[in-house]
Amino acid sequence: MGSPTGDAEEIQVLTLEAYADTIIPGERRSADDRAIAGVAPGGGAVQAGALEMLNDPATGVTAGLAPLSQTLNAHATAYAAEIGLDLDGTVPPFVSLSYEHRSALIARLVAPGHPEKDGWVLLALFSYMAYDSAAHMHTTDAIAAGHPGLLSMGFGKPDDDGLWRFREHSYGRALARPHPNTTSSGSPA
Amino acid sequence: MTVESTDVLVVGSGFGGAIAAYHLAAGGARVVVLERGPWLSGKDFEHDFLLGSSYTRVFDFVAGDGMSVLSGNCVGGGSVVYFAALPRAPRFTFERHGSIGRRMWPSAINRDTLDPWYDRISEAMVVEQQTWDDVTFAGGLWAAACDHAGRTANPVPVSVDLSKCTNCNWMMAGCRFDAKRSLLFSYIPAAVSHGADIRPLHEVQRIERKDDGSYRVRYTTIDEVDYRVHTGEGAIDAKIIVLAAGAGATPVILKRSEETLGAMPHAVGRYFSGNGERLNTAVLNEDRVRDVLGLSRAGGRIAYEANQIGKGPVVANWDKLDASLPEYGRFSLEQLYFPPGLGTILAQAPGVADPAWFGPAKKRMLEQWKSWLIIFQMTEDDNEGVFGPPPPTGNAFRISQQMLGRGPLSYDPTPNTLSGWAAADAEVKDILERDGLAEVTAWTNDLVGAYTVHPLASCRIGDDPATSALDDRHELRGHPGIFVTDGSAVPGALTVNPALTIGALAERAIPGIVRAARERGVAVDYGAPVPVGVTSTPMTTGVAG
Numbered sequence: 001m002g003s004p005t006g007d008a009e010e011i012q013v014l015t016l017e018a019y020a021d022t023i024i025p026g027e028r029r030s031a032d033d034r035a036i037a038g039v040a041p042g043g044g045a046v047q048a049g050a051l052e053m054l055n056d057p058a059t060g061v062t063a064g065l066a067p068l069s070q071t072l073n074a075h076a077t078a079y080a081a082e083i084g085l086d087l088d089g090t091v092p093p094f095v096s097l098s099y100e101h102r103s104a105l106i107a108r109l110v111a112p113g114h115p116e117k118d119g120w121v122l123l124a125l126f127s128y129m130a131y132d133s134a135a136h137m138h139t140t141d142a143i144a145a146g147h148p149g150l151l152s153m154g155f156g157k158p159d160d161d162g163l164w165r166f167r168e169h170s171y172g173r174a175l176a177r178p179h180p181n182t183t184s185s186g187s188p189a
Numbered sequence: 190m191t192v193e194s195t196d197v198l199v200v201g202s203g204f205g206g207a208i209a210a211y212h213l214a215a216g217g218a219r220v221v222v223l224e225r226g227p228w229l230s231g232k233d234f235e236h237d238f239l240l241g242s243s244y245t246r247v248f249d250f251v252a253g254d255g256m257s258v259l260s261g262n263c264v265g266g267g268s269v270v271y272f273a274a275l276p277r278a279p280r281f282t283f284e285r286h287g288s289i290g291r292r293m294w295p296s297a298i299n300r301d302t303l304d305p306w307y308d309r310i311s312e313a314m315v316v317e318q319q320t321w322d323d324v325t326f327a328g329g330l331w332a333a334a335c336d337h338a339g340r341t342a343n344p345v346p347v348s349v350d351l352s353k354c355t356n357c358n359w360m361m362a363g364c365r366f367d368a369k370r371s372l373l374f375s376y377i378p379a380a381v382s383h384g385a386d387i388r389p390l391h392e393v394q395r396i397e398r399k400d401d402g403s404y405r406v407r408y409t410t411i412d413e414v415d416y417r418v419h420t421g422e423g424a425i426d427a428k429i430i431v432l433a434a435g436a437g438a439t440p441v442i443l444k445r446s447e448e449t450l451g452a453m454p455h456a457v458g459r460y461f462s463g464n465g466e467r468l469n470t471a472v473l474n475e476d477r478v479r480d481v482l483g484l485s486r487a488g489g490r491i492a493y494e495a496n497q498i499g500k501g502p503v504v505a506n507w508d509k510l511d512a513s514l515p516e517y518g519r520f521s522l523e524q525l526y527f528p529p530g531l532g533t534i535l536a537q538a539p540g541v542a543d544p545a546w547f548g549p550a551k552k553r554m555l556e557q558w559k560s561w562l563i564i565f566q567m568t569e570d571d572n573e574g575v576f577g578p579p580p581p582t583g584n585a586f587r588i589s590q591q592m593l594g595r596g597p598l599s600y601d602p603t604p605n606t607l608s609g610w611a612a613a614d615a616e617v618k619d620i621l622e623r624d625g626l627a628e629v630t631a632w633t634n635d636l637v638g639a640y641t642v643h644p645l646a647s648c649r650i651g652d653d654p655a656t657s658a659l660d661d662r663h664e665l666r667g668h669p670g671i672f673v674t675d676g677s678a679v680p681g682a683l684t685v686n687p688a689l690t691i692g693a694l695a696e697r698a699i700p701g702i703v704r705a706a707r708e709r710g711v712a713v714d715y716g717a718p719v720p721v722g723v724t725s726t727p728m729t730t731g732v733a734g
């Protein structure tokens with residue numbers, strides 16, 4: 001990253017990565033990784049494919065990514081001014097914030113009543129989906145590739161035909177008394 | 190544009206639409222069903238979270254102000270995507286007053302008068318109570334925790350062929366193994382066998398009144414992959430309209446039609462209920478589950494770690510379904526699997542300052558995902574939802590190619606509703622945090638509002654024209670020949686899963702619709718038997734694409 005006023009696409013990528021990393025944080029990809037704050041071990045939303053997800057036209061948010069990232073940096077600049085933070089001019093303003101400040105700013109943007117809430121929630125939703133369900137990939141491919149989200153959550157593997165079955169599924173014994181007012185068909189009386 | 194004609198035009202193919210289509214077609218009427226979603230069957234129901242798979246094709250998730258609604262979007266409607274839990278509503282729910290201060294149900298309906306109709310729909314759907322051998326680890330754990338806390342717990346009656354169920358837990362995306370006995374196995378093939386013409390990917394936009402008192406329905410056709418794309422348009426004239434587009438869409442169609450139909454009853458698009466629904470997530474302490482509840486799995490090493498295993502709700506706690514408790518103090522608590530991607534974001538990490546749905550603590554919570562137990566609360570809300578001006582098409586401004594949209598519903602929970610949620614939250618905590626079994630948090634309402642999978646009452650039946658859009662025969666007040674038979678007709682929250690009640694009310698409404706059709710010159714009789722054992726594999730004839 002040279003200057004935040006340099007390559008618009010690079011600014012956008014870094015800004016969106018920083019947003020996604022705030023939602024599901026991960027470890028830095030390299031020592032000079034600025035987008036990822038590095039506050040959690042293992043891969044986060046960025047490594048899980050948040051940018052691939054957001055850039056999938058099926059999401060309906062791709063056209064909004066440029067204005068959202070520009071607005072996010074404007075919010076970050078205003079936020080820094082408000083609380084007296086000095087921004088590092090070599091990276092986009094949002095990327096310049098510490099994780100705690102990124103988190104605090106996002107909390108404001110997604111709070112009930114914020115006029116731009118819908119856009120920020122969508123950005124968070126798809127960042128999340130990249131991590132918790134890898135919705136930009138076939139699930140079987142994601143598992144085969146060691147997708148960090150599904151792996152971390154312990155999502156089980158399918159059978160050879162790509163379908164899930166759980167043959168062991170029950171404790172197999174009565175574990176409670178039924179409610180006394182239950183009809184013979186099993187409904188509340 | 191050519192205009193077709195039929196006797197009966199049915200909008201939507203879920204419980205309300207499929208039941209009406211079957212009986213009217215079997216009685217001899219010409220029936221066309223317009224369904225905005227695709228027509229899928231077993232092989233189409235993929236185990237895949239990829240956008241564009243059945244996981245997104247068969248759903249609508251519509252965010253409103255203060256309430257989001259998840260509903261079906263396919264032939265078979267909610268029955269394809271639901272968890273097939275089919276309990277009858279407890280007796281007291283029919284006596285509820287809710288926000289209007291007097292009994293909200295029509296005087297002609299109570300549990301006794303509805304039971305014969307419950308019997309019919311139960312026979313058609315083959316509702317069976319599960320045994321403890323059917324109860325999955327998650328349900329068993331919930332039962333054991335309830336028992337440990339001095340409560341009861343019931344295996345839930347379901348419409349699932351348990352011999353075919355593999356406990357894959359992809360049930361919400363449609364059942365790949367044909368175990369879930371959706372409407373694709375009963376009313377829909379039965380309706381088609383009697384000549385009903387079911388057309389998927391047809392989205393009804395408005396209804397017009399013709400000079401002779403019949404109606405013209407205008408629709409657009411929808412691209413099978415990108416639902417934002419409308420591929421054509423058409424119109425069908427009909428003597429009888431049965432609206433069953435779902436409680437999140439039926440009032441939107443009616444409000445959009447006001448210019449051509451005339452003013453709607455006051456209650457159209459008002460009194461919406463989210464069935465009082467709310468979700469909690471418990472993160473279990475596996476050691477405490479083993480030591481306190483005495484539960485273990487293979488080799489005794491794992492107590493639970495079974496969040497991914499199973500099927501929808503298998504065990505419910507009904508201790509608070511007690512008629513002697515005050516209104517808003519009654520609720521059921523049902524164990525429920527909710528897959529990633531649709532609700533995981535809303536779970537809140539325990540012991541963390543707001544917002545607790547994202548960040549490092551939530552990531553750590555996700556690492557314990559296999560030890561999650563989700564509890565679904567169905568409480569008594571105050572019917573406080575109101576629909577604003579309709580969007581240009583459909584029931585929402587579509588955002589994603591499938592599933593995701595922004596709708597005109599507003600929901601600002603009253604102190605009554607909030608107190609019901611708080612009481613249910615407290616009960617779940619008391620049961621599951623007892624003796625260190627788990628840490629429990631409620632899903633956040635800050636992000637997409639409250640969240641319902643059972644939208645109800647946006648166009649409800651009742652005796653009072655001021656507070657009900659429909660009379661007790663489900664006819665739209667002031668618009669003879671238009672009937673509403675879906676969840677929007679149910680007057681209020683039921684404290685249990687509502688599908689069986691929606692089906693029973695639809696069955697009950699049919700004789701009146703048949704009479705109205707005959708009065709309008711349609712040669713149709715009533716009396717077709719319950720469609721039992723129609724097919725063991727889902728209907729595929731006419732599947733688009």
